[in-house]
Amino acid sequence: xxxxxxxxxxxxxRRVPEIGSAPIGSAAEIRLAQLWESAPGWRGWLSTVxxxxxxxxxxxxxxxxxxxxxxxxxIMRLQLARPDQVLLTPEQYSQLFTMHGVTMIFLYSLPIxxxxxxxxxxxxxxxxxxxxxxxxxxxxxxxLFAGIFLxxxxxxxxxxxxxxxxxxxxxxxxxNTGPNIDVYALGMVLLGISTTVGSVNFVVTxxxxxxxxxxxxxxxxxxxxxxxxxxxxxxxxxxxxxxxFLLWLDRQIGTHFFDVVNGGxxxxxxxxxxxxxxxxxxxxxxxxxxxxxxxxxxxCRRPLVGYSAVAxxxxxxxxxxxxxxxxxxxxxxxxxxxxxxxxxxxxxxSIPSAVxxxxxxxxxxxxxxxxxxxxxxxxxxVILFVIGGLSGVMTAAVPLDFQLNETxxxxxxxxxxxxxINVFPVVGGIYYWFPKFFGRMMNETLGKWSFWVMFIxxxxxxxxxxxAGLLGMPRRIYTYAPNMGWNAxxxxxxxGSFIFAAGIxxxxxxxLISLKRGALATPNPWDAPTxxxxxxxxxxxYNFAVIPFVASRHPLWEGRLDEGGGRSSLEQGYLLMEGRxxxxxTPLDAEPDIILKMPDDSYAPFFLGLFSALAFAGLLLHxxxxxxxxxxxCSLSLMAWxxxxxxxxxxxxxxxxNKGAAHG
Amino acid sequence: MAExxxxxxxxxxxxAGKRSGGWWGVLVLIVTxxxxxxxxxxxxxxxxxxxxxxxxxxxxxxxxxxGLNTLILLASSVFVWASERCIQRRQMRxxxxxxxxxxxxxxxxxxxxxxxxxxxxxxxxxNLYGSLYFTITGFHMLHVIVGLIILxxxxxxxxxxxxxxxxxxxxxxxxxxxxFVDVVWLFVFATLFLSPYLY
Numbered sequence: 073x074x075x076x077x078x079x080x081x082x083x084x085x086r087r088v089p090e091i092g093s094a095p096i097g098s099a100a101e102i103r104l105a106q107l108w109e110s111a112p113g114w115r116g117w118l119s120t121v122x123x124x125x126x127x128x129x130x131x132x133x134x135x136x137x138x139x140x141x142x143x144x145x146x147i148m149r150l151q152l153a154r155p156d157q158v159l160l161t162p163e164q165y166s167q168l169f170t171m172h173g174v175t176m177i178f179l180y181s182l183p184i185x186x187x188x189x190x191x192x193x194x195x196x197x198x199x200x201x202x203x204x205x206x207x208x209x210x211x212x213x214x215x216l217f218a219g220i221f222l223x224x225x226x227x228x229x230x231x232x233x234x235x236x237x238x239x240x241x242x243x244x245x246x247x248n249t250g251p252n253i254d255v256y257a258l259g260m261v262l263l264g265i266s267t268t269v270g271s272v273n274f275v276v277t278x279x280x281x282x283x284x285x286x287x288x289x290x291x292x293x294x295x296x297x298x299x300x301x302x303x304x305x306x307x308x309x310x311x312x313x314x315x316x317f318l319l320w321l322d323r324q325i326g327t328h329f330f331d332v333v334n335g336g337x338x339x340x341x342x343x344x345x346x347x348x349x350x351x352x353x354x355x356x357x358x359x360x361x362x363x364x365x366x367x368x369x370x371x372c373r374r375p376l377v378g379y380s381a382v383a384x385x386x387x388x389x390x391x392x393x394x395x396x397x398x399x400x401x402x403x404x405x406x407x408x409x410x411x412x413x414x415x416x417x418x419x420x421x422s423i424p425s426a427v428x429x430x431x432x433x434x435x436x437x438x439x440x441x442x443x444x445x446x447x448x449x450x451x452x453x454v455i456l457f458v459i460g461g462l463s464g465v466m467t468a469a470v471p472l473d474f475q476l477n478e479t480x481x482x483x484x485x486x487x488x489x490x491x492x493i494n495v496f497p498v499v500g501g502i503y504y505w506f507p508k509f510f511g512r513m514m515n516e517t518l519g520k521w522s523f524w525v526m527f528i529x530x531x532x533x534x535x536x537x538x539x540a541g542l543l544g545m546p547r548r549i550y551t552y553a554p555n556m557g558w559n560a561x562x563x564x565x566x567x568g569s570f571i572f573a574a575g576i577x578x579x580x581x582x583x584l585i586s587l588k589r590g591a592l593a594t595p596n597p598w599d600a601p602t603x604x605x606x607x608x609x610x611x612x613x614y615n616f617a618v619i620p621f622v623a624s625r626h627p628l629w630e631g632r633l634d635e636g637g638g639r640s641s642l643e644q645g646y647l648l649m650e651g652r653x654x655x656x657x658t659p660l661d662a663e664p665d666i667i668l669k670m671p672d673d674s675y676a677p678f679f680l681g682l683f684s685a686l687a688f689a690g691l692l693l694h695x696x697x698x699x700x701x702x703x704x705x706c707s708l709s710l711m712a713w714x715x716x717x718x719x720x721x722x723x724x725x726x727x728x729x730n731k732g733a734a735h736g
Numbered sequence: 737m738a739e740x741x742x743x744x745x746x747x748x749x750x751x752a753g754k755r756s757g758g759w760w761g762v763l764v765l766i767v768t769x770x771x772x773x774x775x776x777x778x779x780x781x782x783x784x785x786x787x788x789x790x791x792x793x794x795x796x797x798x799x800x801x802x803g804l805n806t807l808i809l810l811a812s813s814v815f816v817w818a819s820e821r822c823i824q825r826r827q828m829r830x831x832x833x834x835x836x837x838x839x840x841x842x843x844x845x846x847x848x849x850x851x852x853x854x855x856x857x858x859x860x861x862x863n864l865y866g867s868l869y870f871t872i873t874g875f876h877m878l879h880v881i882v883g884l885i886i887l888x889x890x891x892x893x894x895x896x897x898x899x900x901x902x903x904x905x906x907x908x909x910x911x912x913x914x915x916f917v918d919v920v921w922l923f924v925f926a927t928l929f930l931s932p933y934l935y
Contacts, residue, residue: 307768337782337786
């Protein structure tokens with residue numbers, strides 16, 4: 073491991089952190105770089121706990137999953153382009169639409185946002201890393217292994233095939249005898265571990281790792297979005313993990329939770345799934361809305377209108393989001409009272425959403441917009457959000473939902489919401505932060521082309537789906553007869569989907585070209601207000617040479633905004649260089665509270681991730697002894713990880729009654 | 737604000753009790769684990785409210801052994817707490833003794849629970865109630881075993897002289913997890929053993 077111990081660091085239990093400055097090239101700065109940089113080569117690659125490396129891995133991996141899910145969608149659109157096509161068998165089609173949903177919803181949409189937040193949080197918060205760097209690495213490795221796990225049975229033609237919400241009894245052993253559903257069930261439990269530890273890390277990072285002075289009302293909206301999503305995940309993930317685990321028990325052990333013949337209830341599955349599922353919908357859009365709330369104002373040359381209202385509406389959306397899961401089950405035969413209540417609650421959600429929409433519109437209206445690529449993606453997002461939100465309010469009305477349930481109208485709605493509110497901000501966000509990630513600007517001409525092709529292709533592809541739904545076309549059918557009146561809408565949808573894919577392709581070409589030939593980026597090429605733009609592009613391993621003191625919401629715009637509260641100090645701050653160190657602050661006011669010792673790079677996360685994935689593989693293959701062995705390996709990895717270390721001052725370095733150290 | 741803030745005061749370094757990252761992390765972990773048990777008990781009440789079967793199949797459960805076991809588990813929490821107090825007062829031997837006792841009581845709980853399982857007339861697969869009973873108590877048993885491994889590690893670390901009255905965050909944090917395992921048992925106990933008496 074890359075233990076850079078020189079001139080034995082100060083391990084006293086209490087000290088006054090030194091305030092100073094460390095310009096590039098100074099002795100202090102060189103020392104910091106040595107402390108924080110990972111070892112070169114594969115060792116550093118496997119053991120790094122740098123949030124920037126992990127964030128980029130999340131982004132790249134999730135984007136590869138987006139491409140895989142996209143290719144699955146294109147194959148399905150070929151099949152549906154004309155009636156009575158025989159490109160795919162019904163079983164192949166079932167596996168494709170299931171894997172398309174699983175990939176996009178679980179392996180792309182949240183992980184890509186975790187990628188942004190992992191990379192950006194410490195930089196936005198003025199910190200040197202996340203609260204738990206090793207946990208962060210673990211979260212990535214398990215995500216990667218769970219993704220591979222979920223795809224492992226795909227080449228064998230045995231992929232999950234009961235739709236992404238996997239209703240019983242169809243997903244039960246009686247109707248689905250192969251390994252398909254077991255792969256899905258175990259893969260989801262494994263992925264749940266990754267999401268949970270990632271969420272724990274975000275929550276604690278927000279409460280403890282902000283720069284001094286960055287009180288809770290000064291954090292960027294992206295931080296609010298990811299915090300809200302993470303808190304929701306903490307409460308919601310256990311529900312879906314439990315549901316899948318119970319299903320696996322039903323299938324492999326012979327329990328009766330969903331077994332209708334022996335008193336089990338299929339609706340229990342629907343409740344558990346959607347109690348998780350609906351908060352999840354907001355978990356995959358709120359951080360993306362945060363991306364827009366932070367980046368859009370940069371291109372409008374003014375602060376976001378209604379910061380507090382947007383922050384509060386973010387949380388209100390999620391709070392309400394826990395009370396609307398029944399709207400996925402309107403047609404399941406529940407009591408009318410429940411339908412009315414949950415229908416009303418679902419409509420109420422449009423209020424906080426509208427607050428955010430009007431805040432963005434007002435920001436554009438009152439600003440001086442710069443019409444470049446990121447702005448186009450964010451403005452396009454606002455339009456798609458309104459369309460997707462509107463069809464959402466329509467399906468929240470119980471009688472209309474009875475009509476539209478299980479038709480392409482719902483498919484249109486969820487794609488407007490998920491692509492509109494997730495993919496467009498994500499691509500816009502990559503255009504926006506690409507200079508920070510790689511130190512080069514992206515090509516503007518190709519950027520505009522990619523936006524317009526994607527935007528036109530998207531609307532051409534997905535708007536006709538509303539019509540297909542109103543014409544009564546059910547979702548998840550592998551083909552249709554020529555006399556149903558669905559031929560034209562399906563052909564248009566298929567053409568649109570390929571145009572959309574071409575837009576994504578232009579975007580990818582732009583990335584490849586810009587990585588090599590893009591203009592070199594200054595630290596703050598967009599003249600943006602938040603802290604991540606105060607450091608070099610790309611940022612050094614230690615992020616901030618000194619921990620800044622923050623005095624306002626827009627530390628880099630203080631010269632022109634008069635927000636009161638004095639000036640932030642970015643050049644002068646805590647040095648903290650007795651080993652890897654960070655400052656812990658109080659949860660609300662961000663006053664200095666503790667000097668945190670941060671862990672060095674470690675292989676433990678990789679091996680713990682690997683052993684847990686292998687344990688799940690053992691469960692799937694019924695290798696009992698192997699599973700037990702891997703569980704023991706997991707425990708040993710955890711013990712090694714948790715073992716109290718002197719270097720982290722988790723235990724006392726000196727003997728008990730040594731008078732050298734100050735008391736704690 | 738920057739001026740109002742005191743930036744030049746001495747701060748604790750490293751894992752200082754409840755200011756350490758680990759304390760916060762385990763608190764959040766407990767929230768998510770607590771939710772897991774919440775969903776388990778929701779599943780129990782949901783299925784119990786909808787069932788047409790005889791519930792529980794054996795008739796009302798006996799409270800004697802489960803009640804005794806509950807007391808044993810709660811007592812072990814008290815001794816974990818005492819062990820931490822002893823470290824604060826520099827009584828390392830007492831701390832060690834108290835942690836040993838806590839560990840022993842935890843093992844007693846496991847033994848009694850295993851015996852309770854073995855005398856049931858149904859198994860996990862014989863009926864819906866059995867599936868619920870063994871899954872819920874099984875989940876809790878898993879948490880107890882993880883907790884016992886943690887207590888064992890704490891015992892070892894105390895014996896190795898890793899901690900003194902200034903730094904013992906591992907004991908605080910590990911103890912927190914054990915208290916959670918015990919408190920959540922009260923909910924499991926109330927659901928499986930007390931609630932059938934209500935209807």
